[in-house]
Amino acid sequence: MNILVTGANGQLGNEMRIVSRGLQDHYIFTDVVEMDCQETTILDITDINAICEMVKANDVNVIVNCAAYTNVDAAESNQDLAELLNAKAPENLAVAMKEANGLLVHISTDYVFGGDLYNTPCKENQKGTPTGVYGLTKLRGEQNIEKVGCNAVILRTAWLYSEFGKNFVKTMLNLIATKPQLKVVFDQVGTPTYALDLAKAIVTIIEHYKAKTFNSQFSIFNYSNEGVCSWFDFTKMIAEYTGNLNCDIQPCHSDEFPSPVKRPAYSVLDKTKVKEIYGITIPYWTDSLKICIKNLTKQ
Numbered sequence: 685m686n687i688l689v690t691g692a693n694g695q696l697g698n699e700m701r702i703v704s705r706g707l708q709d710h711y712i713f714t715d716v717v718e719m720d721c722q723e724t725t726i727l728d729i730t731d732i733n734a735i736c737e738m739v740k741a742n743d744v745n746v747i748v749n750c751a752a753y754t755n756v757d758a759a760e761s762n763q764d765l766a767e768l769l770n771a772k773a774p775e776n777l778a779v780a781m782k783e784a785n786g787l788l789v790h791i792s793t794d795y796v797f798g799g800d801l802y803n804t805p806c807k808e809n810q811k812g813t814p815t816g817v818y819g820l821t822k823l824r825g826e827q828n829i830e831k832v833g834c835n836a837v838i839l840r841t842a843w844l845y846s847e848f849g850k851n852f853v854k855t856m857l858n859l860i861a862t863k864p865q866l867k868v869v870f871d872q873v874g875t876p877t878y879a880l881d882l883a884k885a886i887v888t889i890i891e892h893y894k895a896k897t898f899n900s901q902f903s904i905f906n907y908s909n910e911g912v913c914s915w916f917d918f919t920k921m922i923a924e925y926t927g928n929l930n931c932d933i934q935p936c937h938s939d940e941f942p943s944p945v946k947r948p949a950y951s952v953l954d955k956t957k958v959k960e961i962y963g964i965t966i967p968y969w970t971d972s973l974k975i976c977i978k979n980l981t982k983q
């Protein structure tokens with residue numbers, strides 16, 4: 685199979701590069717810019733002609749869309765760009781996969797929820813109630829893909845971190861090492877997700893597609909690591925795994941860190957569907973965090 689990965693220079697895209705090593709399928713890694721020491725083919729997912737040409741020229745069977753506008757706060761003042769990247773561009777990819785009779789694996793987010801109050805894990809069929817531009821445009825992206833009608837798997841994930849790019853784990857590693865005291869919110873809970881685990885799940889999903897063991901034209905699945913914690917608990921664990929316990933980490937309320945977007949207070953995803961249909965075993969969040977920190981802190 686020929687598998688095209690978009691946004692390959694981002695967190696998930698880089699983990700896709702790692703998990704694809706040694707696999708038989710041919711992977712093409714694309715992004716808007718080249719990256720040092722990594723083979724990247726330039727592809728702007730807002731350019732439908734460029735996508736269709738690349739799909740045709742490389743006989744692409746699967747697109748994994750890791751590209752997005754991911755800055756949640758900045759999206760509030762960049763609505764047009766967020767709409768273009770998160771809603772219109774996935775539609776472009778869906779059109780290309782419909783023409784090629786291929787599969788689009790698209791990544792979405794827990795931010796499609798949050799407007800309604802709930803305290804049980806979100807199932808895939810829970811009504812989307814985004815609270816900001818990022819969540820709204822990501823929800824529209826899902827809907828646009830469904831309207832096009834290509835074969836599509838949407839994976840909603842949350843609290844993504846990895847060795848690559850900017851993320852909460854890397855920010856906290858730096859703050860824990862440099863600040864004597866830190867306040868972190870305890871009134872937002874969810875589940876951290878190691879992008880490497882998500883990348884492995886994507887490969888499993890593609891294997892099932894190849895083997896034709898699950899063929900639904902359009903399906904949404906949740907994927908995060910197992911377990912539940914607050915950002916405060918997450919930070920305490922990061923400190924523990926680095927062995928740096930000098931920083932005094934204290935819990936605080938969200939209103940101590942005003943933000944343009946109201947974050948979902950309970951962002952826990954129910955992953956029963958992805959586990960049952962694809963037979964995926966999902967690692968517990970602290971086990972994966974330990975691995976990522978080991979990779980980040982090794983000399």
Ligand SMILES: NC(=O)c1ccc[n+]([C@@H]2O[C@H](COP(=O)([O-])OP(=O)(O)OC[C@H]3O[C@@H](n4cnc5c(N)ncnc54)[C@H](OP(=O)(O)O)[C@@H]3O)[C@@H](O)[C@H]2O)c1
Nearest residue numbers: 691693694695696728729751752754791793841842843844
């Ligand atoms: N990060 C999270 O906590 C989180 C949580 C839930 C869901 N998600 C979803 O998970 C997916 C992967 O997230 P991530 O954290 O890996 O994202 P990321 O690190 O921000 O990577 C996104 C990549 O897309 C690239 N890109 C931007 N515009 C593009 C364009 N026009 N054409 C092609 N590529 C373009 C970016 O390039 P530049 O950097 O040069 O702009 C970047 O390399 C996204 O769909 C995101 O919405 C993320």
